[in-house]
Amino acid sequence: MPQSTRARSAARAAVFAPLDGAGRAEVVERRLSDAILLGLLAPGERLPSEADLSRQFNVATVTAREALESLRGRGLVQTRRGRGGGSFVRSKSDAHLEVIEERVRGISRVELRDLGVHFAALAAMSAELAAERASGDDVEGLERLVASFARDTDGAARRAENTFRLEVAALSQSARLVRELLRLQAEFGPVLWLNLRDQRYRDRSAERQAAVVTAIAAADPAAARRATLEHIDEAVECLVDAKAELEARSP
């Protein structure tokens, strides 16, 4: 029932969706670390207990424990004992940035561009359909949402990007598009929006979102598509530049 004026908890729900297949501890770890990097799990927030994680992901308790240990090892969570204890998201943004950079290094340029194409396809189609299908109320809601975004840190700007994409996708009226975008955002989101470290790109992101909203308000699918593609292309180009720079710094 609860509708999607704020996409955040939706994305969070996807974070804890049950898993099947091999390498479960790694998948649990990846999901949680991506959620932390995306800011879906906020600094200081308590993660579900091992028992709850194992139930939600549908994995063995020992698998959940293994994933938590590895997150601890990477400095993303810390564990406090006793009453009110548990695993908490650490607030060290440097550690977060390091983890993102490590991922950017680990993904080939070919794969980065391919992820960019996949993401752009989903986002552009969402924007196009949203422009055809958004009602006046929807446009007002979207304008309010964009106006409410904080963009003073990279974490806040990333959250704004993810929330914005999901909200536009929801306006497409396609449940499949929304689900695909949620999945891809969890996989690729933290990496794609690396450029939001830079305030210049955070301002740019606000401008681009405004352009998409204007196109949706004008019921102009072609313009909505164009503004979306330009924005994502730009993020991908920044990303491959950043990767080249990282590799030049320490090959």
Next chain:
Amino acid sequence: MSSVAQPFSEVAAVARPFASVLERVEAWHESLSALLGSTGGNPTVAQVDALIESLVVPDLSERDTLIVGAGFVCAPGFLSSAPWHLSWWLGKFNSFGAIGRGGVTRRLEASEDPGSDSFRDYTLLEWWRVPVESGMPHITGPYVDYLCTDEYTLTLTVPVYHAGALVGVIGADMYAEDVERALLPALRAINGGATLVNRVARVVVSTDPHRATGSLYREEGLLATLKSLDTLAVRNIAPVLWGGTSLALLLELVTA
């Protein structure tokens, strides 16, 4: 409310699936009101949850039900020990968060702590806002509900009052595809064809296969007609407006 075309039996048949869901919701509403009465409007969280579970779980388990999620959402501050309380259950056919599992009726886990990042002020959402403003049952959607059903959904909600004060909304979720299956035969029985739209003229289901569910029915003057619940100002389309549900049935007029 004025309506142009008199409701006739074919039109009533279209309303039936929604009417039966509304009937269930009103039955829960009555039991909840009884609890509110017996507790002087001051039930405990446990009493509310136990009652709602006992009411909605049997309906969610029915074989042919349209209801895939149901429950009661408290007005902020109504329960003093749980200021933002959701007492909501998901049916076993509800696929939300159930990849590779599913098949069980379960409670929706929602954040009730306003300080938490996943907390959402549900009083801003249509399924809360509209029925609370109108005091009437309201059908929200179709919309992509990726917070609760993960599907293309319609939500029927009814405001609940005690001693004149709002205490929450009670309601049920339906999948758009189930609604399509349930309504199409009745729509097809209408001579000339018909399209069911919501208050923003979004198509719920149509006899015209090219009018996609979720698309907007764009027709000069239609939005104003739907908004004012006023008489027909639309060429070739006769809207039959249903009291309370905020849906309208657009009948394609057969011109001789």
